[in-house]
Amino acid sequence: MDNSAPVKILTVCTGNICRSPVAERLLQAGLDQAVPGGFQVASAGTRAMVGEPMQPISAEIVRTYGGDPEGFAARQLTPAILRGVDLVLTMTSGHRGEVLQLDASLLKRTFTIREFARMLDVLDQRDTSASTDNAADDDGWLAAHTTRWRGLPARAAGVRHLSLPADPAENDIVDPYRRPPEVYRQMEDQLAPAIVSILRHARLNSPVRGDAAGAP
Template sequence: MDTSAPVRILTVCTGNICRSPVAERLLQAGLDQVVPGGFHVSSAGTRALVGEPMQPISADIVRTFGGDPDGFAARQLTPRILRGVDLVLTMTSGHRGEVLQLDASLLKRTFTIRELARMLDVLDRRAADAPGQPAAVAPSAGGGTNAPDDDSRLAANAGLWRGLPARAAGVRHLSLPADPTDNDIVDPYRRAPEVYREMEDQLAPAIVSILRHARLNAPLSPDAAQL
């Protein structure tokens, strides 16, 4: 495996026109700011409306948070799309089950997006409480604290994220929801605008948690390492 290859993240919902596109475009926009070239985020649907653009209200949500909804086209989830993915983020527990029906090898790399966000919050709180732990620095590929060049920075980032599922699973018991439905993002398709706002209210905090974790654990850029 090319250790400097981008970390591949796949978001999954049903039609791939409301929820997973919002997660895709906002995660990509945010992660590009943290580690440029370090991530490739895409999406698919378990029963996709293939070729359809993002729903207009979903597109408005993406723009509101600084993402770009243009050029999107829904696609059907297939085993081929799942091949080589580092992390799968589903919008509901049901979608997680459908992913695993297609590729059971992804069991330890597939989470609902809200589930993973809670796990990352636990990991970040632990790191903040641990004495002597520097923030916003990940080990470089060579074992140092500052990545000396772009390739080493990308490799350090990839190593951190490809090891993330195991670390997250280790705190699962500390991040269980009071209600299992709190793992899910509501489906707003063909429903009132208020349901899209409910979707936004559920999805946005999860995206913020993932981006915060990425920022706190990002390897230093070559320029920053000189400061």
């Protein structure tokens, strides 16, 4: 596997017009800041409204957090889209099951986004090593990042027992499609903290370029 290639993340919901597009665009924007060129984030739906743009309130949420909703078009989840993905983040446990029906080999790389975020919070609390401990020269910087993130699902799964919610429903993001604006806000309230946790982990654990590590 090419360790100079970006880490591929796929977010998944049902129609691919409300939840997973928000996760896609906000993760991409934040990860681009943390590790420029280090990630490629995309999304798809298990019953996608193919070709449709993001729902207006979802697009508004993306803009609120500094992302760009323009140019989005919904895609149907297929085995071809799943091929080569390093991490799948679904909006519900049901979506996770549908992903695994298409590609069972992704069992250890597929999580609900809220579940994965809680696992990263646990890892960050346990791991006190600073990113400066991972300094690398320019040639090795991206490879070090990619290697670490491709191993992250296994590390995260290792602390699953420490991050279980009191209610399994807390693993899911509510579906706001064709529902009142307040349900979109509920979606935002559930999704935003998970995205923040993932971006925080990326910033805290980004390998440092050799020249930056040696700077005064």
